Amino acid sequence: MLTHLTIALDMMGGDYGPRSSIPAAVNAVNKHPNLMLLLCGNEVVIRDGLSKLDSLNHPRLIIKHCPEVVTNGCEPALALRNKKASSMRIALDLVKGGEAQACVSSGNTGALFFMAHYVLKMLPGIKRPALISSVPTEKKQPVYLLDLGANVHCDAETLFQFGIMGSIVAGQALSIERPKVCLLNIGSEDIKGHEGIKQAAKMMKSTEHINYQGYCEGSDMFSGKADVIVCEGFVGNVALKTCEGIAKLIMHKFTKALKKHAFYRILAFALRPVIKKLYKRVNPDQYNGASLVGLRGIVVKSHGNATNKAFLAAIEEAAREVERRIPEKIQATFAQIAAKSEHQPSSFGK
Incomplete structure (x- = not known):
């Protein structure tokens, strides 16, 4: 891994929410000494879960209180408009603001897609x-x-x-x-x-x-x-x-x-x-952890029914995406294609 890596986690999403995300977060920082996690969700719930695992004061587990949650049944468009203080939205905002290098969520796939598209935007040409x-x-x-x-x-x-x-x-x-x-x-x-x-x-x-x-x-x-x-x-x-x-x-x-x-x-x-x-x-x-590629940032979607081991796999996938600098490499390739299409007729981009 890189010498320093920060990932924002949507702690409240998915079928199990904190029951899987909290143990996964603790295991992740214990396994990877250069990893810092920003835990986005209900502070009371997260603090209680960390306390049970003797990890409340862990220096690389930072709680970001979020009063709202995007439920599995929430319409994506409504989530985008009305859930600006949700754990999913705050995690994406942390990536956009540069406080985190990637985001991981087990939450509503449609809502994550809409929010990530809106918050992070697409890479040029995609x-x-x-x-x-x-x-x-x-x-x-x-x-x-x-x-x-x-x-x-x-x-x-x-x-x-x-x-x-x-x-x-x-x-x-x-x-x-x-x-x-x-x-x-x-x-x-x-x-x-x-x-x-x-x-x-x-x-x-x-x-x-x-x-x-x-x-x-x-x-x-x-x-x-x-x-x-x-x-x-x-x-x-x-x-x-x-x-x-x-x-x-x-x-x-x-x-x-x-x-x-x-x-x-x-x-x-x-x-x-x-x-x-x-x-x-x-x-x-x-194999848990599908990357949402094409955005100006790294977003990994974990299964909604992910166990703590599966959510840990998604966190590690996000870390690998950061190390490989996938968005930068995609942007560079599409810039080459766009430059080439300017000098010869092509169907690309039409």
């Missing part, structure tokens, strides 16, 4: 922000999937821009110079898909900033065929939630089978190292 996260594959390294729900429907240019941003994120995370990019489609043939995705494919083929590999189907997501998979937010969100549901189903069935037969329990004890390694690979908690 139409829409996208949620991006990694999922495990058959190979050692994961694949990065975007958009995961920030934009339900996307035109060709938006998908094209997602491909560029995804390449930058994956390239930095996986230390790959030219990550392989695919478009998620209903088939791998060029004739498949709607006109928007076909146009996006043409645009991706025509730029040096994307190592485009063609279409991929849902069954290819875990094969390692691509380092980045681009899709509309509706499709990406359903795909991600399905992956998580399958992982939980497999572990549930496996655990149930172990309890049913004594022989299986003995076998499981013998294979415990292998089982623990497998569980670590597929456990959704370790």
